Structures are given as structure tokens and as C-alpha cells.
Amino acid sequence: MKSNPFYYGGAVGDEHFCNRVSEIKELRTDMLSGLNILIYAPRRFGKTSFVLKTLEELEGERVKYVFLDLMYLSTVDEFINKYFNVLAKSLEEPTDKVVNFFKSILKLRPNINVNFDSAGNPSFSLAMSNEDRTKALEDVLNIPYEFAKNGQKIVVVFDEFQEIVGLELESKLRSVIQRHGDKVAYIFMGSKKSLLHQMFLDKSRPFYKSVKHFKIQEIAKESWREFVASKFAATGKRIDDGYIDAIFRLTKGFPYYTQQFAYELWNMTDERVDDEIFAKTQNTIMEREEDLFAVEWDNLTPNQKKSVKIILDKGGKSLYDEQYLAKYQIKSGSFQTALGGLVKKDIIDKTASEGYYFQDPLFEFWMRGRNG
Ligand SMILES: Nc1ncnc2c1ncn2[C@@H]1O[C@H](COP(=O)(O)OP(=O)(O)O)[C@@H](O)[C@H]1O
Ligand SMILES: [Mg+2]
Numbered sequence: 001m002k003s004n005p006f007y008y009g010g011a012v013g014d015e016h017f018c019n020r021v022s023e024i025k026e027l028r029t030d031m032l033s034g035l036n037i038l039i040y041a042p043r044r045f046g047k048t049s050f051v052l053k054t055l056e057e058l059e060g061e062r063v064k065y066v067f068l069d070l071m072y073l074s075t076v077d078e079f080i081n082k083y084f085n086v087l088a089k090s091l092e093e094p095t096d097k098v099v100n101f102f103k104s105i106l107k108l109r110p111n112i113n114v115n116f117d118s119a120g121n122p123s124f125s126l127a128m129s130n131e132d133r134t135k136a137l138e139d140v141l142n143i144p145y146e147f148a149k150n151g152q153k154i155v156v157v158f159d160e161f162q163e164i165v166g167l168e169l170e171s172k173l174r175s176v177i178q179r180h181g182d183k184v185a186y187i188f189m190g191s192k193k194s195l196l197h198q199m200f201l202d203k204s205r206p207f208y209k210s211v212k213h214f215k216i217q218e219i220a221k222e223s224w225r226e227f228v229a230s231k232f233a234a235t236g237k238r239i240d241d242g243y244i245d246a247i248f249r250l251t252k253g254f255p256y257y258t259q260q261f262a263y264e265l266w267n268m269t270d271e272r273v274d275d276e277i278f279a280k281t282q283n284t285i286m287e288r289e290e291d292l293f294a295v296e297w298d299n300l301t302p303n304q305k306k307s308v309k310i311i312l313d314k315g316g317k318s319l320y321d322e323q324y325l326a327k328y329q330i331k332s333g334s335f336q337t338a339l340g341g342l343v344k345k346d347i348i349d350k351t352a353s354e355g356y357y358f359q360d361p362l363f364e365f366w367m368r369g370r371n372g
Contacts, residue, residue: 005231006263011048019223034182044256065155070163088124141176148183161188162195174206218253238272303338316355
């Protein structure tokens, strides 16, 4: 039996990767120019996949890259060591060469520890005392730049970058990497838009206006049609375009959900997708997400709940409508505050042309079901 051609979960590449052709081209150029870039999009929108794919396509350009996920770091020491470890692994090999190179550029010369796992892969860490920490941090932050002096292009990716605030490393990091100019391209990624906005758009913050804002959008319907249909066909099953469009109406092209839907639909289908199979798949998915959405709803204040309903009723536009404010018994000042709160919680967002919309298309669909 053929295995399921769809995938959802962590980052995807190769045959699981759909479109983003023009974005990859643009990001590639930016990376080669050594720009610093901010990429934000909701969780599970495909940020990591997109950036890793672009980096892969830079192979042959003599570009080395370093990828650090800040999500699960809780102390500065952890940051220093995790970053040092990925730098060591990504920039140099074999092991003795790494150690020598770093010894030559680290001014402080702390002890470099190397541990090997059962498969023989090394991992690196620094032994440092309390007094050394500040210096060690600066040295480690400068490693990419020192390395770039050999004429090597370096791209450093910080995933879930908003977490740097909790580590109290924001200004330190900014002041060091500012000196790296176009020798090192820094890519800052993250899913908490309101936090990232404050970091990069607030005049009082260290990273104010220091980056190019790179927008990634949902993947277009035409691309999903081709992607989904060809995978069904290649595995001996059929899906008509109408059903792919129906998936798209639900997920709005949001990558994770679109793959999830296609994955489950494929599983439930023997030969050909029909109305019954489609409806069953949709129920399965909504049931599975239900608990999470209920928690999300519970976490809203009463005024935020009213506001969600107004956005649903009005389709996100011309929201300050007396009739609706009266229907839900909310004053326009409170409504405004509630909208701000929903933006802060990353539940909704706003575009100039479309007005307010829900960041999570399935949450919106689920709410519509509840809203009668
Ligand atoms: N370009 C893409 N083509 C197809 N599916 C994608 C693509 N990007 C992301 N996905 C889907 O979304 C899921 C989450 O992707 P990921 O890159 O981890 O998102 P993020 O980093 O924004 O949280 C993947 O497991 C995959 O199912
Ligand atoms: Mg990610």
C-alpha cells in the first residue's frame, strides 16, 4: 500500500513543499546581500520550512548558515552554549579544526568542551565562570563575523526571536550585530506578531527599524490544486478540483491546515473523494481542534467575545455600526479596547484592504458554527 503523500507537523522540504517560488527568490537575494530581515507569520504558517528551503537552495553559493531556535531557552548561559554549539557545528569541521578555530577567535579562551554522542556526533559547550559570562557572550556573538572575514558569506537564523526579550539579551545582541554590517545576514523569525512589532517598530527599542520586513502569505489556491491533485493521482486516488477548492475555503490556504485536511482526506478515501468522505473528514478535524478552540474562547474577556461576534457578523469591515454595538450591548470605546486586546492576543489582525480577520481560519470556521 502507498503511504500518505501529505504531511503536517514540523518543517517540510522536498516533495512536501508547495510553491513559495517568488518568495524564495527574493529572500535568497536578500541573504546574499547580507540584509537583516524580519519574518513573522502565525504559528504553523510555514516560516521555518520557507527559510530552510531558501537556505538549501543557496548551496553552491559558498554560503554557510546557522540556525538557532530560541523557543526553549531560559537562561543566558543556555543561549551562549546552544548558540556556540550550532555555530561550531555549522561553520567548521572536523572537530579539532573547530576547536582550534574558536580558540583563535575567542579572546577570553574559555575551555571548550566537546562531547560525543553514541553515533559519534560532537556537541560543543563553553566552560565559563560568572565573571567570564559577559565577555563570553560577546565573543560568541562575534563568531559569525570573525568567520565572515575569510570571505565566507554567513546567514544566521534566529527562530522564535521574540523569546530574546525574556533572556534580557535584546540590547546586547543589537549592539554587537550592528557592527557585522553586510558580512552576516541575520534572519529574525517569529510567530508573536504583536511582540515582534513592538520590538521592531517602537522607537525606544534596540531593534527599531533595523530590518527589512519580509511578508509571507498563504499559499495560493492554484498552487494547492496542483499540489493536492497530483499527490492523489500519484498514489492511485482521485480528487476533483471542487473538493480542493472546498478545502481552500476552509483553510484559506493556511499551510498546516491545508496539509492536515489533505492528509486526513487521503486516509479516508479508497478511490475517489465524494461528499460523504469530505464531510466526515471535516468533522474529524473540527472535533480534534475543538478543545483548543474552546480554551481560546474561554480566555477572552466578555467584551472580546462580543467583539469576535461583531467581526464575524460584519465580515471584518465597517465594524463601528451602531446597530451591532447595540445588539451586543457594547460601547464603542470598550469595543475599541477589546479589538486591541484581540490583536495583542494574536487572535485577529488587520489589513488596510480587508479589515479585521482571524489569524486562524479554522478558529473562525468553528466560531461561525457556534454563532448560528
Ligand atoms: N511551503 C509549504 N508547502 C506545503 N506545506 C507547508 C509549507 N510550509 C508549511 N507547510 C505545512 O505547515 C506545517 C508547519 O510548517 P512550519 O514551517 O513548521 O511552520 P512555522 O515555522 O511557521 O510554525 C508543515 O508541517 C506543513 O504541513
Ligand atoms: Mg517554526
